[in-house]
Amino acid sequence: MYGEKVANARPDELNYDQYEKKKYDHDIVRVIPGHEEVHKQIPRLLLGINQKKPKILELGIGTGITADIILRRFPKAQYIGIDFSKNMLVGAQQRLEPYKPTLICADYATCKWPIENDVIVSVISIHHQETDRDKKKLFKKIYRHLAAGGIFIFGDLVTFEDKNTAAFNEALHFHHLVENASSRKNLTEWAFHHKYLNCLAPVEKQLQWLQQTGFEKVRLIYHRYNTVLIVANKGHL
Template sequence: MAKDFTSQQVVDGYDQHIRQLIPGYEVVHQQIQALLKTYLSESAHILVVGCGTGYELRYLLETFPDWQFTATDLSATMLEKARATIHDLNVEHRVQFVLGDVSDLKDKTGFDAALSILVTHFVPFSNKLLFLHAIQKRLKAQGLFLTFDLTEVSSEQEQHALKNIGESNGLTEAQTSAMLKRMSDDFYALSEQQTFDVLEQAGFSQIKRFTQILNYQGFMAFSK
């Protein structure tokens, strides 16, 4: 059964659960922060696709005080959690929250960068190209795109490695077994080569992988 991201219980437990599934989760975000700092100017407008609980939004707001953000999510529950996560920063004037898909945004927004972290693997195969192209056409020329997702799990050994790493981080055997069963319901994971191909088809160039944790891989690309 797929996870229900409209459930308050699921949303409240998300930040802890994701760290048990993906060790080095904070390191991934440190890399994202470093890449944004490297390629963007002191004043930038960032699109956060699927902002979730607001974890990445909060540290980016704190790190880059002159940046503006547009944060989207399909779940109203997640969006409210993100609002609560950043509430004490008093930066509401720097963030526009949008309940909906990227396609709900205006076509000519002109973002300097877009982030899709642990989001693209939930997009069905038949919609993935449209989803990525919707992001691409909302970026400025040479706008930076960063994505981090589960890629294709193609062997029992890779499944066991994911299970073992979850259990080493505090998940029970029942939880990791349920996680593996959910993969067929929750994830539409591409292989590494398929990821390169669909990003190129969506209008991105200079595509390369910037990080990997087992089957979780991060890719960076630039809008043509």
């Protein structure tokens, strides 16, 4: 089902895979710095999409939090969401039932994707690609599967090239976890996840990789601690 292991963890190795949808949705908003702010930005980034039925592909759809925001804007979109966690997809199916998206249980790094997408989006997921090489390879795959003029909306956890900046933002991220975790168990789970399961790459390098891949315009839209939102535009032919 998963093919070659590119993500650094199986779904059953991630603490949230066994969560009920309600608990996951509550926790993810609280423990990821800037989660709400990132999602408030996304509708604005879609203003240039003129089609009533755009083709949208989401990598790591989870329980459908991001998809729900996008589908409110484009309820007739041809929406495909991929996630390697069956449990997460059950939550997504429940949340997105009115929109009837196509949900696929697979490792998005290795499975086939539809081509000519108007939008590809991934929020808090790509940092589980284990190496820089894996991330660069995924960016190239994203570029190939976007239509001319398409956009890649990329929200994720990152680090920084400057060690002082990296240490400062890492400390703020953990402070945010301490302030917002609902219990000691909850704090331990998410702190372990961030310290041992996340494979963060410097945001400066990732912006460069996107540019080298061929994206015409790459912008850092939002930053809070280890959380960023990037948008990359594929040029028109």
